[in-house]
Amino acid sequence: MSSSSSSASKKRANLCVPYVALEAPAPSDEISGLLASTLPMVAMFLRNKLIAWSAVLVSVQSWLNETEASRSEASQPGWIKLVMSLAGLVVCYMDLLFPAKAVNGALSSITGRDASAVTTRLSMAARATAE
Structure with a gap:
């Protein structure tokens, strides 16, 4: 019994650190931004209409999900990604013209x-x- 009482007495109150819950990190749209930047180029090189339409949808989604914090970063603005995806769509349908x-x-x-x-x-x- 003396061992349990001696271990309890060794704890010092000034060394105890209280638990502080961390804030959850803000959701980032890095994957959406990456897809919105690369899919138009893939659609232009492959001339694949399905990829071009997917690029338009992803870039519209990326543009609508922009926040003030993401606008201030060094990444491309959402409207430039949208213009690039529309250019990829035009390239895919260029054979019609x-x-x-x-x-x-x-x-x-x-x-x-x-x-x-x-x-x-x-x-x-x-x-x-x-x-």
Whole structure:
């Protein structure tokens, strides 16, 4: 019994540190901002319409979820991410405005020879199905 009474007497009240609950960190939108920045570029390189529309939705969400604290940071503003995603969408639908056959016809009339080496992905797919 003497061991329990001796261990209790060794505690010093001035060394006790009271528990202080920490505040929960504010939710950050780093992942949303990263997706809103990179998805438009991926959509432009791959010319994938689904990725382009996803980039528009993620950038709109990122823009609407901006706070004053995130605006003051060194990251891009939300409206720039939205403009980039809309540019990616325009690039994906560019073949509707400027078909590849018109480009090939213009190149062959300028060079005087067949410009079949200068083609896009869609014109190559059209030739493969025509043969």
